[in-house]
Amino acid sequence: MKTYLECIPCFMKQALFAAREATGDEGTIKRVLDAVARQIPDIPFDCPPPKTARHIYGAVRDITGVSDPFRRLKKESVRLALGHYERMKAAVAASDDPLRTAALVAIAGNVIDFGAHQRFDLEAEMDSVLGKPLAIDHYESFRRRVGEAGTILFLGDNAGETVFDRILIETMGKRTFYAVRDIPIINDATVEDAEESGIGHSARILSSGCDAPGTILERCSPEFLELFRSADVIISKGQGNLECLSEVEGPIFFLLKVKCPVITRHLGARKGGLVLMDARRRLQSGHEPGVDAEPATVVGMKP
Amino acid sequence: MKTYLECIPCFMKQALFAAREATGDEGTIKRVLDAVARQIPDIPFDCPPPKTARHIYGAVRDITGVSDPFRRLKKESVRLALGHYERMKAAVAASDDPLRTAALVAIAGNVIDFGAHQRFDLEAEMDSVLGKPLAIDHYESFRRRVGEAGTILFLGDNAGETVFDRILIETMGKRTFYAVRDIPIINDATVEDAEESGIGHSARILSSGCDAPGTILERCSPEFLELFRSADVIISKGQGNLECLSEVEGPIFFLLKVKCPVITRHLGARKGGLVLMDARRRLQSGHEPGVDAEPATVVGMKP
Numbered sequence: 353m354k355t356y357l358e359c360i361p362c363f364m365k366q367a368l369f370a371a372r373e374a375t376g377d378e379g380t381i382k383r384v385l386d387a388v389a390r391q392i393p394d395i396p397f398d399c400p401p402p403k404t405a406r407h408i409y410g411a412v413r414d415i416t417g418v419s420d421p422f423r424r425l426k427k428e429s430v431r432l433a434l435g436h437y438e439r440m441k442a443a444v445a446a447s448d449d450p451l452r453t454a455a456l457v458a459i460a461g462n463v464i465d466f467g468a469h470q471r472f473d474l475e476a477e478m479d480s481v482l483g484k485p486l487a488i489d490h491y492e493s494f495r496r497r498v499g500e501a502g503t504i505l506f507l508g509d510n511a512g513e514t515v516f517d518r519i520l521i522e523t524m525g526k527r528t529f530y531a532v533r534d535i536p537i538i539n540d541a542t543v544e545d546a547e548e549s550g551i552g553h554s555a556r557i558l559s560s561g562c563d564a565p566g567t568i569l570e571r572c573s574p575e576f577l578e579l580f581r582s583a584d585v586i587i588s589k590g591q592g593n594l595e596c597l598s599e600v601e602g603p604i605f606f607l608l609k610v611k612c613p614v615i616t617r618h619l620g621a622r623k624g625g626l627v628l629m630d631a632r633r634r635l636q637s638g639h640e641p642g643v644d645a646e647p648a649t650v651v652g653m654k655p
Numbered sequence: 656m657k658t659y660l661e662c663i664p665c666f667m668k669q670a671l672f673a674a675r676e677a678t679g680d681e682g683t684i685k686r687v688l689d690a691v692a693r694q695i696p697d698i699p700f701d702c703p704p705p706k707t708a709r710h711i712y713g714a715v716r717d718i719t720g721v722s723d724p725f726r727r728l729k730k731e732s733v734r735l736a737l738g739h740y741e742r743m744k745a746a747v748a749a750s751d752d753p754l755r756t757a758a759l760v761a762i763a764g765n766v767i768d769f770g771a772h773q774r775f776d777l778e779a780e781m782d783s784v785l786g787k788p789l790a791i792d793h794y795e796s797f798r799r800r801v802g803e804a805g806t807i808l809f810l811g812d813n814a815g816e817t818v819f820d821r822i823l824i825e826t827m828g829k830r831t832f833y834a835v836r837d838i839p840i841i842n843d844a845t846v847e848d849a850e851e852s853g854i855g856h857s858a859r860i861l862s863s864g865c866d867a868p869g870t871i872l873e874r875c876s877p878e879f880l881e882l883f884r885s886a887d888v889i890i891s892k893g894q895g896n897l898e899c900l901s902e903v904e905g906p907i908f909f910l911l912k913v914k915c916p917v918i919t920r921h922l923g924a925r926k927g928g929l930v931l932m933d934a935r936r937r938l939q940s941g942h943e944p945g946v947d948a949e950p951a952t953v954v955g956m957k958p
Contacts, residue, residue, distance in 0.1 A: 361668040
């Protein structure tokens, strides 16, 4: 997926938020914003946004001297998510279709995100997810392919969301590899966050080797790439992974909550919608990314 | 009021919105964003945001070649607002305290704004305003001072909002001068917009001489400054005028809807709150601008 003009103000907003998490010194935060502003004319629009985000969060790191500004928020997110684990696990077990419910719970967990949003309500999300319709629903294909799969590669997204991914992994009951970012970036999960979420009980956790908030294949490790090539099913969580893999061929299912107007347009799904999309089915059926379901800027004036 | 770090991403967002209104050419819009990004390191933080906004909207104008990108939205706003005129006028006349109700209606009209927001619902705003409490309520002082006033200087803000200002002007029944921006900037009202709103029936419309989306006194005309010095009451509408006049002494009442976290902090009032503030009373009572009523970035995570 390419970068859109709407990504530019969002990059600035993210830089400000991350710098504020890193330091209380206004002068330092200003230097971060200036550095990011200077990068803007050189942003490559033919690359996915996480490629640029790498540089932006790199500037935050370099200028503030803080390598993991979201450490506190990540720990808190995992702690809060673990508080929902037993309840959601029971809801999955009690449902008519535990795999579908577990997928819904994992998608709803994608609400935890300090890149696109910075505000969310995990409690409300978990309360409302059961029985919610999917904005893009390729569940039948997902169910069949997961059922037949020997090995699953799971591409994690945010810390805390990991706890709900764990429920899906446990429900699938397959040999699963859980790949996370190589270094802390935004609130994306690292090996440590995945371990604290308890994923190690049911999957092998590994770093993708990539230091961006998404899975940029040319930046991934050989070990990861081997898994990416050989896995029977790849479950890709979140916007960042979708942005990097939307044009990649493979047995990929994209599970995410739609959080920004760019993804809204790309998928033709409403903001806030829950998506379970079979990448192959999209390509085969000629599903047209770029459909403008909702303009990026809408004026809600009624006559 | 000074410029805050939160204003920076907002400037980029505004530049994108304005450029999109001006042109559909993505390359031109990109050039606008690049130009604005290059301005960021030089933004003077000790000046009010409208001073910077002047340069930003100037870049939009220069690069797109469109002098009034919001022309269509302004015309539409005035048309929609006029559709509410009779109903709100009747509601004011039927109320126990027509002056208070007219002030509320004028403040609610400040919801029309394509700078801070870009989305709003005028219908809902007008439906809910009657009887709404004010977040800052210096109405008693306003009532007394308007009652005693010979001449009122009214500083307009947005096109469309002008129609609701007209209701307040008609209700006050005083000799009123209605000052607007000198040139089109964002959707701020110009002489033409004020005339189309029918303000000419009950007030003398004039340009402030200022080309910024706020009243920067050193950029105003001698005629306006004479009125500013001699008026018994000055009614200042909207965030932009407040940002420019918050430290200026005078018989000023600030009427606005709080639309951004910076104003939220400055006033100590909630986002969305309706404000009727006596500038003198604020200074005398030691009301402390800068109180952090709500942090600029709040994480709505519940345990």
